[in-house]
Amino acid sequence: MIGTSTIAGQYMTDAIRAQAGAEVTWALSTSASRAQSFADAQGIARSSDNLAEVLADPKVDAVYISSINDRHYAQAMAAIAAGKHVLCEKPLATDIDQAIDMVRAADQAGVTFATNHHMRCAGSHRAIRDVIQSGQIGRVLSLRLFHAVELPAHLRGWRLDNPAAGGGVIADLTVHNADTARFLLGEDPHSIVAQSCESGFGQGVEDSAMSIWSMHSGAMVFSHESFTHPYAGAGIEVHGSKGSLFAKGVFAQDPGGSITLNTAEGEEEISFDHHSLYGEVIRDFTACVATGNAPSATGWDGVKSMIIADTVKKAAQTGTVQSPDFRGAP
Structure with missing residues (x-):
């Protein structure tokens, strides 16, 4: 455990121990x-x-990195050089070039490198993707990701006042929304407009942001994230030509929430598996270490979520339309 974070103590230690032989x-x-x-x-x-x-x-066969964001790069590179497999918290680094170096170094060393985008491992998110892929809502027209919450008191440190360490809601939560959109839709945005502000907690970093992304398929994505909204509720809406999905309470560390499908046939509750998100992350990671298969969220997935979040920040700072530069990432 590199980094003695809240998430490491509350979730990841037990998740690791739940795996046979770990x-x-x-x-x-x-x-x-x-x-x-x-x-x-x-x-x-x-x-x-x-x-x-x-x-x-x-x-030590593998490391889990959950230190402050600006320490990830040096720690991951040292672990890779030592031949250790790496599961790294998002964002992978505070610099995109460093994140790319980490992933490429792992590829060259032949070790597994995964990003802890745990929402991909939620039964709710997988159920939403299954409904989209089944065609039940037709062609996806828009995706709404609302991830505006109140940052818990015990986390109100560097996230609110230290941009060099990776502070700000865009580095912390927009990367979640970016990976969720990519996971659900299977594509990347080609242009982004955004605004951000300090709405109560931020001290030199943004604590609220809204952005709109245009996807290559023609779908539009609206992403809202904040540290200052105690009663907003978080969730996902997917609107298609034949139906809409409404998922509430599904952006969380614990399994839960609900999913409703609305079509011409009426309203239907969508069931999903309520397994432990972090338990599934570690189960997937250990299986990939054993088999050499790609993890659920690869290092390149972590890189792309960083690039999208960085593009949101640039769009907000400049007031102009920005296009992500994926720099050849697969």
């Missing part, structure tokens, strides 16, 4: 005392503030 062997932080406290709380045998010490342990 164990968490180290907790690493830049603070030795924090690493020790995390290890004690999670029942992890060893802790350190020395990454080289952790990576030198032959028992």
Whole structure:
């Protein structure tokens, strides 16, 4: 565990231990005392503030990186150089070129590199994609992603005041919406317009953003994310030529929410699997390490979500239409 984050403690340690034959062997932080406290709380045998010490342990097959965003690059590159498989939190880095370097280095080293875009592993998101692909709503005309929430008090640190560390709602939540749109529609945007603002929490970084994306298929995507909306509710709407999907409460760390399909035949509730999102991420990741198959969210998926989010930021800052430069990413 590289980084002693809230998500690492609340979700990922148990998710790893739920896999047959898997164990968490180290907790690493830049603070030795924090690493020790995390290890004690999670029942992890060893802790350190020395990454080289952790990576030198032959028992370590893979690392999960959930440190502050600006530390991901150096930590991932060191792990890859040591021959370790990598599951990295989004965004992969604070610089797109660094994220691309990470993914290419993993490819060259022959190790699995995955992005923790956990929403792809939600039963709700998979059910929405299945309905779209089945043709029940016809041709997709528009997708609405509303991910405006109130940032919990214990997370109101660097996300609200440190752009160099990857602060701001675009780096934190727009990447989620970008990956969700790509996962559901199977395509990338070709142009984006946006606006952003500081609406109460941000101190030198945006805490709310809205953007509209034009897709190559002709579909339009509306993306709304915020740190300042306590009662907005988060969800997804997909509107097609033959029907519409309304998904509520499906942008979450825990499984839940509901999905309703409206067509000429009336209203229908869509059932879906309520499995653990992070448990599914780790199950998928460990299977890919064993088989060499591509994970559910690859490093390139992480790169593309970063590029889309960066394009949203540029569109908001300039007030102009911006086109993502995917830089040859597959």
